[in-house]
Amino acid sequence: MSELKLQHLDKIYDNKVQAVYDFNLDVKDGELIVLVGPSGCGKSTTLRMVAGLEDISAGHLIIDGRDVTQMPPKDRDIAMVFQDYALYAHMTIYENMAFSLMLRKEDKNVIHQKVMAAAEILDLTDQLNKKPNQLSGGQRQRVAMGRAIVRTPKVFLFDEPLSNLDAKLRGATRREILLLHKRLKATMLYVTHDQTEALTLADRIVCMSMGHVQQIGTPLELYDTPANIFVASFIGLPPINLFDVEIKDGRAVCSDFVLDLNDREKELLAGYKDKTVVLGVRPEDIVQGGNIPVKVFTNENLGQTTLVSGNLGTHKITCKFREWCSYKTGDTVNVSFKKKHFFDKETTNAI
Numbered sequence: 001m002s003e004l005k006l007q008h009l010d011k012i013y014d015n016k017v018q019a020v021y022d023f024n025l026d027v028k029d030g031e032l033i034v035l036v037g038p039s040g041c042g043k044s045t046t047l048r049m050v051a052g053l054e055d056i057s058a059g060h061l062i063i064d065g066r067d068v069t070q071m072p073p074k075d076r077d078i079a080m081v082f083q084d085y086a087l088y089a090h091m092t093i094y095e096n097m098a099f100s101l102m103l104r105k106e107d108k109n110v111i112h113q114k115v116m117a118a119a120e121i122l123d124l125t126d127q128l129n130k131k132p133n134q135l136s137g138g139q140r141q142r143v144a145m146g147r148a149i150v151r152t153p154k155v156f157l158f159d160e161p162l163s164n165l166d167a168k169l170r171g172a173t174r175r176e177i178l179l180l181h182k183r184l185k186a187t188m189l190y191v192t193h194d195q196t197e198a199l200t201l202a203d204r205i206v207c208m209s210m211g212h213v214q215q216i217g218t219p220l221e222l223y224d225t226p227a228n229i230f231v232a233s234f235i236g237l238p239p240i241n242l243f244d245v246e247i248k249d250g251r252a253v254c255s256d257f258v259l260d261l262n263d264r265e266k267e268l269l270a271g272y273k274d275k276t277v278v279l280g281v282r283p284e285d286i287v288q289g290g291n292i293p294v295k296v297f298t299n300e301n302l303g304q305t306t307l308v309s310g311n312l313g314t315h316k317i318t319c320k321f322r323e324w325c326s327y328k329t330g331d332t333v334n335v336s337f338k339k340k341h342f343f344d345k346e347t348t349n350a351i
Contacts, residue, residue, distance in 0.1 A: 002064035002154035002187055003029050004050070009059035011045050011211075019045045021211045023059070027155075032181050032188045036198040037208035037234070044159055046208075047191045051080050051157050064154055079148035080157040083164055085140045087132040087147075094119075094128040097146045111150075118146040121183065122176070138169040145180065158190040162197065174200060195235055199223070207231050229278060229348040232341060238283045238307065238318045244345070245279045247272045252279055252340075256313025257292050259337065268351055269342060277351065280341035283307070283320035290336025294319065299327040308333065 004027035011020040020042040027033050035043040048054040050061060052073030061069045068076045087096050094115055101111045119125045122142040132140055141161055148156055158177070162170045178201055181188055192198055198205050199219045207214045207222060207230075215227040226232035232240045245252040245259070247269050252259040259279075261269065269277065294317055300307040306325040309318050310333070319335060327333060342351040 003027060003062075004155050004187060004189065005060075005062035006046070006050070007060040007062065009046065009049060009061070010057045011042070011049060011054060012057040019211050020049070023213060025206060025213075025216065027187060027189065030185045030187055031203045032186075032190060032201060033204050033206060034190045034192060034198040034202035035206045035208060036192055036195060037214075039193060040210075041208040042211040043191045043193075043206075043208050047080075047157055047159055047189060050155070050189060051078060052076055077154040078157055079151045079153040079155075080159065081141075081144045081148050081161050083160040083162075085132070085144045085164075087140060087143060089132055092129055092131060093124060093135070093143050096132065096143055097128075097150055100147065100151050114150040114152075115146075118149040121149065121180065122146050136169070137165050138173050141165065141173055142176065145177070149180075149184070154187065156186050156188040158188065160192055161190075162192070162194070177201060195237065199235070205235075207234060209234075225350070226280075226341065227350055229280070229343050232280050232343070232350075236282055238320065240280045240282050240341070241286075241315075241317050243279045243281075243315060244276055246274065246276050248274060252277075254279070254313075254315075256315055259340075265340065265342070272351070276345050278343040278345050278348075280343060281337045282339070282341075283318045284322075285337060285339040286317075286319040286321075286335050287338050288321060288323075288325075288333060288335060290334050292335050292337070293332050294335055296327040296331045296333060297329050299325055299329075301325070 006023055006025045009020060009023040012018045023046055035046060037043050045054060049056050056069050060067055063076060097115045097118060098111050119128055122145060124142055124146060127135060162173055165173060174197055190201060202219055204216060204218055205222050206216050209230050215222055215231045222231055222235045243254050245254045250261050250266055252261060294310040294312050296308055296310040298309045301324055306321045308321060308325060308327055344351055
C-alpha cells in the first residue's frame with residue numbers, strides 16, 4: 001500500500017464559493033483515516049478531490065511520493081466505494097467484481113483468482129452467480145468493497161458507505177470494514193457524518209466544519225482533549241453539556257451553581273480571573289452524589305446505563321449514569337462533575 005499526502009488543498013467552485021480551506025493531512029501507509037463532520041462541511045468534497053472527481057483549486061496531492069494533482073482518476077491507482085453501491089444491475093456479482101480487471105484486459109485466470117480471493121474475504125462465494133437485486137443492502141455493499149479489493153489499489157476511498165443501511169446492518173458492516181482493514185493492512189480514507197463510525201473505525205479522525213479542519217487526532221484525543229467547542233460538541237453521545245461560568249476566587253461561578261476549582265484547574269485558568277469562560281461536562285462525567293441539584297424530567301434506561309435529562313436551574317443538562325436508575329419526572333438528583341473541560345468564550349478554543 002501507500003502513503004497519502006494532502007498539502008494545502010483548496011476547493012473553490014466557479015461561483016466563487018469555497019468548500020475546502022487549506023486542508024493538510026499526512027496519511028501513513030496502512031492507516032485508516034476518517035473524515036467526519038456535519039453535512040456541508042467539505043469532507044466529501046475533499047474525498048472527491050483525492051479521487052479526481054473534483055478538480056483541486058490549489059495545493060498538491062501526493063500518493064506514494066508521486067504528485068497526482070493533475071492526473072485523471074484512472075491513473076491515480078485508487079478505488080472508491082460509494083454509498084449507493086454503484087453496481088451494474090444486469091451483471092452477476094462475479095461480473096461486477098471482475099469488471100474493472102476486464103477493462104484492464106488482465107489474464108482471465110488472474111481475474112478469477114482475484115475475484116475468488118475477494119469473495120472469500122467478504123463471504124460472498126455463494127453469491128457470485130446472483131444479480132445485485134437478489135442481495136440485501138449489506139451484501140451489495142460488500143460487493144462494492146470486493147470490486148475495490150480486486151484492483152489492489154494504493155488507496156481505498158469510502159464515501160459514507162453505510163448510510164443506506166439500517167442500524168443492525170450498519171453495525172455488522174462497520175465491523176466487516178474494520179476486519180477488512182486489519183486483514184489487508186490497506187491505506188484508507190473514509191468519510192462519514194456518523195461519529196460512532198469515526199470513533200470505532202479510525203486510527204485517526206479529521207473533524208471538519210465549514211470547510212476547515214478543526215482537529216486531527218486519535219479517537220481518544222478528540223473525545224478526551226477536544227481542540228474547541230465544535231469538536232467537543234460534535235464528538236460524544238449524548239452531546240457535551242455547556243455552561244457559561246465566571247472564574248472568581250478559585251471557583252467557577254454560574255448563575256445556577258458554584259464549583260470549587262482544583263489546583264490544576266486554578267493554574268489552567270490563571271489568566272481568566274473575573275472573566276467568563278465556557279465549561280463543558282460530558283454526560284458520562286456526571287456522577288450521582290454531590291451538591292448540584294438536577295430536577296429530572298426524563299429517565300431513559302439503556303441496560304447498564306441510564307440517561308437522565310433535567311433542569312439545573314435555568315440550564316438543561318443531560319447525565320449518563322453507569323447504573324440502572326428509576327427517577328420520575330419532578331425528582332431531584334444531586335450530582336457532581338467528575339471531569340471538566342474549559343473553553344475560551346471568544347475564540348471557542350480549549351483552554
